[in-house]
Amino acid sequence: APEPLAEDGHGGMDLTDVPVRWHVARDPEFRDIAARGRALALPQLAHSVHPRVEGLDPATDYYYQFTVGRQSSPVGRFRTLPAAGAEAESFSFGLVSCQAWYHGHFTAYRHLAEEEDLDLVVFVGDYIYEYGITETNLWRQGAAVGPAHEVEIETLEQYRLRYALFKSDPHLQAVHARVPAIAVWDDHEVQNDYWGTLSDTGIPEDLFAHRIAVAYRAFYENMPLDVTALPDGPDTDITTGFDVGALARFSLLDCRQFRDPEPADREEQYAPERTMLGTAQEEWVTGRLTDTPATWNVLANAVVLAAIREQTYGQWDGYPAARQRLLDAMAESSNPVMLTGDIHKHVAAELLADFTDPGSGTIGVELVCTSVASDGDGSADAGNPDLWLDHEHVKLYDGRRGYVHVRLTPQEMISSFVVVDWVEADDTAPKQLAARFTTPAGDPQLIPA
Ligand SMILES: [Fe+2]
DSSP: OOSTTOTTSSTTOOSSOEEEEEEEESSTTSOSEEEEEEEEEOGGGTTOOOOOOOSOOTTOEEEEEEEETTEEOOOEEEEOOOOTTOOOSOEEEEEEOOOOGGGOOOHHHHHHHTOSSOSEEEEOSOSSOOSOOOTTTOOSTTOOOOGGGSSOOOSHHHHHHHHHHHHTOHHHHHHHHHSOEEEOOOSTTTSTTOBTTBOTTOOOHHHHHHHHHHHHHHHHHHSOOOGGGOOBTTBOOOOEEEEETTTEEEEEOOSSTTOOOOOSSHHHHTOTTOOSSOHHHHHHHHHHHHSOOOSEEEEEOSSOOSOOOTTOTTSGGGOHHHHHHHHHHHHHSSSEEEEEOSSSSEEEEEEESOTTOTTSOEEEEEEEOOOSSTTTTBOTTOSOHHHHHTSTTEEEEEOBEEEEEEEEOSSEEEEEEEEESOSSSOSOOOOEEEEEEEEETTSOOOEEO
């Protein structure tokens, strides 16, 4: 895009179709081409392209680049997954969420991009925020934005511009170039605390359906999703999954589109038919968990699964029957792991077979990553640590900014909770290790390492 922050959300492009060539090579100089193709970038999709690349070798390093005319993109790299069922020695990923660009620098991404051992980045929601950016919430020192960014975003053009603004960060760009990404959304990709088809601010449902439609469309345009996730109006399917040989199975969950509304009373909250994922998605993920060849069964979702506080309706605490069904399915799989964001705190928790029965035993673990920038500098005890740490199943709480680095091997999972002490002043904060846990395969608990 010649002008990424053009206010019409089109990056300075004319509203015409643009032919794009893409190349995948075995070397960064593109001498040894493995695959190539063409795609047509349409203004209707903000000139994004989503080509499918086929015929590559498994467990192999590749480089990719897009070209339009004489202009070429920066070079990205990726490693293909091992063949189905193949043994894999290890697989490592960064877990991130909540990148309120205006609240601080993306220092966490500077450090994540430099991790030596990295195959993937997992975004678990709030890749953008919809709020107007004004003097009051612009805490990222040295940054300035124009009037087009000052209002809450509502239109397709405004959502597109918001992705462009957040993606202007060089450290986020470095992470995207370094490894492939997978992503699920949370609420702020549309609007704070929305429930299924309902706005939390009382926008009439028909108008809100339009808002959802444009928000989902901008998410599709800007995120590395397959063409099967192309939205159909306010409906789209971002659930997907893949296997890392025999080592791990990943399943990505949509916790927003299909959730039942906030419960009116306790009876409604505990109703057995109450759903977080919707019937079809619940069946899909149950099938993936109960018939799986993988050592590690990893779910990525936006909101906290572990029981913390009954009145936190927006998390799985608001859906106790649905949580129990998911925990039952997870207990059927080997070594289930839930990846979560949303709360802007690092939390590590063990998942009980039944949270109403403290003696029911641990069936898996939940890794909750703090925000990259949301809520600004933060501190280790920011928020309400007692609420979380009072639970015996919660093993870590830290309110600083950062990311989680996770390494899976056939023997263990090592989760490293990385933090930085500041993000508002600049991007120079060194990385620190807040905590590290090992989770032995076959014994899913969090052991300080
Ligand atoms: Fe957030």
